[in-house]
Amino acid sequence: MGKAAPASRNRVTSTLTPVVTDEQVHDWLNLWQKRLRLEDWKIEVKIVRIWDLEQGTLGHIDWSAPRRTATIKVLNPADYELPKDKIPADMELSVVHELVHLHLSVLPLNKSSRSAEEQVVSMIADALVNLEHQPPSPE
Numbered sequence: 812m813g814k815a816a817p818a819s820r821n822r823v824t825s826t827l828t829p830v831v832t833d834e835q836v837h838d839w840l841n842l843w844q845k846r847l848r849l850e851d852w853k854i855e856v857k858i859v860r861i862w863d864l865e866q867g868t869l870g871h872i873d874w875s876a877p878r879r880t881a882t883i884k885v886l887n888p889a890d891y892e893l894p895k896d897k898i899p900a901d902m903e904l905s906v907v908h909e910l911v912h913l914h915l916s917v918l919p920l921n922k923s924s925r926s927a928e929e930q931v932v933s934m935i936a937d938a939l940v941n942l943e944h945q946p947p948s949p950e
């Protein structure tokens with residue numbers, strides 16, 4: 812950065828200093844996989860571009876129950892519409908969200924309950940991540 816840098820920041824994501832690294836995403840996966848007792852699964856996480864996800868989604872999970880393997884995809888910060896400082900927490904939330912889906916994968920797949928499942932997963936994942944990031948309330 813030059814010494815006469817303008818006060819306003821541009822919104823172009825530099826490829827040199829990623830907002831969130833692969834390593835960070837793996838750390839979140841390890842942490843939440845343990846907390847959610849999913850250690851008997853072999854789970855991968857990938858940062859992908861917007862065209863690798865369903866439209867309007869921030870993450871995705873595919874799994875194989877017999878193999879106990881799963882692959883989580885999370886949106887690349889370059890394709891996020893949030894301010895830079897809000898992106899890491901949202902990517903962590905995506906990881907947690909997809910892991911909660913994995914827990915529910917034992918239930919029979921049922922199209923009619925899909926939106927209810929989505930709501931439940933969102934609420935649980937939000938609650939967990941908020942718990943992690945909120946300062947303890949004074950007593």
Ligand SMILES: [Zn+2]
Nearest residue numbers: 908912929932
């Ligand atoms: Zn979901």
